[in-house]
Amino acid sequence: MSNVQPLKAESIHLSYGTLQVLKGVSLTVNASEGVVLLGANGCGKSSLMRVLNGLERPQQGSVEVFGKPVTGARGSGLRAIRRQMGYVFQQFNLVPQLSAFQNVLLGLLGQRPFGLIGCMSPLASAEDRERAMACLERVGMSDRAMHRPAELSGGQQQRVAIARMLMQSPTIVIADEPVASLDPRAGRQVLELLWEIVRERQLSMLCTLHQVELAREFADRIVGIKAGATALDAPAETIELSAINALYETA
């Protein structure tokens, strides 16, 4: 089990109609590794992430999560694979009508009977509520537990979203431009927090970013996509800035 990679995609081809987006992308995320995925706008990073969790079916290629095939998986098998993955999105995706605390409890969705109702605060167990508070505490937001998203800054909302992801107890974190909506200072703080949590819990993470400097600073490994293929894949400290800049140059 120990040498089975958390995430492994091989030779992914994905088209939307006649638009060929991915033309043979391969990518691996090893245990306890934080990989940053780079590439120009529209190169297919978000599409690849949807392929990785089975939301999008590639025309060719395979995806495995801890050795289990995602491509071809359906129903409860696919849901079991997805439960291992926690998400952080650019737009936070918090439910506006709910408090930070209730939003964090929603991280249990899919893990408790009775779906949404089963993880709402009046019905959640004392243990689940305690865990939700501990997750909020970990991201420095316990004093804002009863605030709704509109009453929080972007950085604070993303912290709540990270707490919700923690509530899910994932082994793999998928972060799609987690700091794109934040100013540079808040963005750096959120990224520091995210990486700290990933390291302390020995999670594996695939994170897309548009900030090259942050990618070089935080990533264990950087994977770059250009023209639908993997153009770069190396430990962050070995990569020259020019190799990264080349990902953004038009042919």
Ligand SMILES: Nc1ncnc2c1ncn2[C@@H]1O[C@H](COP(=O)(O)OP(=O)(O)OP(=O)(O)O)[C@@H](O)[C@H]1O
């Ligand atoms: N559901 C879809 N149907 C048709 N085309 C799509 C769909 N999703 C994405 N595309 C197209 O596929 C290409 C890749 O999009 P994608 O969002 O994966 O890129 P990205 O690298 O994540 O971009 P960005 O950095 O701007 O977020 C784009 O040309 C986009 O317009």
